[in-house]
Amino acid sequence: MTTRLPLNALRVFEACARHGSFLAASEELAITPGAVSRQIKALEAELEVRLFDRFNRAVRLTQAGEQLAVGVSQGLSTLQAAVDAVRSRRDAPLVVTVLHSLAARWLVPRLYDFQARYPDVEILVSASDAPKDLARDNIDVAIRLGRGPYPGLHVTHLFDTVLVPVCSPGLLRKYGPFEHPNDLARTVLLHDVNMIAAEPEWSDWLAAAGADKVNPRRGPRFSNTYLSIEAALSDRGVALADEAMVIDDLRSGRLVQPFALTLPTTLAQWVLCLPEKAEQPNIRRFRAWLLEQAQKDGLAPSIDQKSTDEP
The missing domain is CATH 3.40.190.290 (D-Maltodextrin-Binding Protein; domain 2)
Incomplete structure (x- = not known):
């Protein structure tokens, strides 16, 4: 049976990885920093791996986080291109x-x-x-x-x-x-x-x-x-x-x-x-x-x- 992808958490993860900051990701996604932190913790728990090293004012990807970030970024880009292609058919x-x-x-x-x-x-x-x-x-x-x-x-x-x-x-x-x-x-x-x-x-x-x-x-x-x-x-x-x-x-x-x-x-x-x-x-x-x-x-x-x- 195929495991259902945690798409919301992956979207939050991609923003955090790109900005290197939970706060900046929360501002981009229009959600609270606490919500960002909960999504990342839930994703780490599901994957059973640490994705970020936390510091006072920033976060840094772990080796596993870097590997995941590459795939998630490519996957979201592919999804966006597919959605844009279908949406463009309306016009x-x-x-x-x-x-x-x-x-x-x-x-x-x-x-x-x-x-x-x-x-x-x-x-x-x-x-x-x-x-x-x-x-x-x-x-x-x-x-x-x-x-x-x-x-x-x-x-x-x-x-x-x-x-x-x-x-x-x-x-x-x-x-x-x-x-x-x-x-x-x-x-x-x-x-x-x-x-x-x-x-x-x-x-x-x-x-x-x-x-x-x-x-x-x-x-x-x-x-x-x-x-x-x-x-x-x-x-x-x-x-x-x-x-x-x-x-x-x-x-x-x-x-x-x-x-x-x-x-x-x-x-x-x-x-x-x-x-x-x-x-x-x-x-x-x-x-x-x-x-x-x-x-x-x-x-x-x-x-x-x-x-x-x-x-």
Whole structure:
């Protein structure tokens, strides 16, 4: 069984050893000289060794005291550094990791609203498509696309992924009107390289639309949804995009939806954080703000969202 360290006595001992005086140590620690003397006597009794030689106006470390003083000083310095490092995280930026496409096309255009509400909260957006270890990489919030359940993390459902066909008004004028999904054979289909197994694609949408005269495999492929949407904006074809990624372009008219049919998926965007950090004020504010933005965009159907700490 590990012996419990007498931390209070060791702190008093370190001050006495540094000053060479019980009186000076008492003044630094804001306790009485008698209290200092009692702590040192108790420590000597516990260790069964004399730590100081006492004189009228000063004290001097014994050989054992000198040995202990070195270790205690180093130990307290290490403890202080650890505490300072953790404390400094309170004032550090709120680090948010998010997929490149969602960052560029949904999160970043809305961040001004969060910053206007909470001007004292500094946010660092780390766009990455690679998995992150929230603890090792010092990530406060992760927004991730997947099916869950993300065991060991605090999990909040942000919104489901729904795919919609989109193209530019210029392409629609050139190759339209598209009266039946088979009319897409007249233009180019833009594809994403699937990042998640069984992620829906053009073949699924065309089958649901009853389009049997369109080759679902033809057309260029892109490693990032952002690139396929940029291609659609440049009149290069029709993209099958996550609704959240194109909602602003549809509102502005930069993109149009040639067919009303949408394709629900089994994927969703999730807000993840470490359970022990979930109720930190800035993380809680950011999570609530994300949900509010999703509801405002009509991506989250209900304000009654559930958050869970997975075991």
